[in-house]
Amino acid sequence: MLIDPEILTQAGGILKRYKKNKRIFLENEMPENYYQIVTGLVKLAIVNDRGKEFIQGIFRPGECFGEPPLFLGKEYFASACAMVDCEIYELPRDAFFKILKKHPEIEMMFLKNFANRIYNRSLASRNIISNDPVQRITGFLDQYKQGTSSSTERMKIPFTRQEIANFTGLRVETVIRTLIRMKEENQVEIADRKIYY
Numbered sequence: 001m002l003i004d005p006e007i008l009t010q011a012g013g014i015l016k017r018y019k020k021n022k023r024i025f026l027e028n029e030m031p032e033n034y035y036q037i038v039t040g041l042v043k044l045a046i047v048n049d050r051g052k053e054f055i056q057g058i059f060r061p062g063e064c065f066g067e068p069p070l071f072l073g074k075e076y077f078a079s080a081c082a083m084v085d086c087e088i089y090e091l092p093r094d095a096f097f098k099i100l101k102k103h104p105e106i107e108m109m110f111l112k113n114f115a116n117r118i119y120n121r122s123l124a125s126r127n128i129i130s131n132d133p134v135q136r137i138t139g140f141l142d143q144y145k146q147g148t149s150s151s152t153e154r155m156k157i158p159f160t161r162q163e164i165a166n167f168t169g170l171r172v173e174t175v176i177r178t179l180i181r182m183k184e185e186n187q188v189e190i191a192d193r194k195i196y197y
Contacts, residue, residue: 002036002063002064002106002110003099003106005089007103008036008089008091008099011091011095011098012091012092012095013090013091014091015038016087016090017088018082018085018087018088019085020082020083020084020085022082024081024088025066027047027075027076027078027079029076030073030074030076031066031067031070031076033070033096034070034091034092035080035089035090036062037059037062037065037088038061038086038089039061039085040061040083040084040085040087040088041082041083041158042059042065042081042082043057043059043080043081043083044056044057044058044065044078044079045078045166046077046078046079054166054167054169055163055166056077056078058159058167068114084158124140126139127168128169133168133175133177133178134181136169136170137164137168137175140167141157141197144159154189154196155196156194156196157194162175
């Protein structure tokens, strides 16, 4: 956790529950709250005028999301949506900045968090510009596993083929064919339509 739940609660944070597919905030809205996930997964995504979704990021328990626009006082560049049922702390913007002033160690954690995101975004960009779908998918899967405790063992990937396509910029048909090829080369396991990497 970036901010201890006790500190969040004392500052006025509220634990809210969001059902799967519920929007947390919308693109172009002004940020009013700091969000920190307790349980569940949240995606930040942009949808173009033809309805194609491009996932900007996926966030897990212990992580926060939507804070760059909060810091800058600018509109959200993407919408946030619960991928599964979630519990999320919400803290008003002013209370969030009071915590940072009172706790410089938390402010430093945010600086490191931003640096880590920029670094990971650069790695993801390298994968996205690749013409090789295996590299794009492997890069996405590696990035997801990096934030888990089981980064050396195969783990169940909680994303649909469509979500992987939305994140990698590939067509879903390409993702399906590529995962079959990766299975044949023992890079992934597929059992009951679930992907293990």
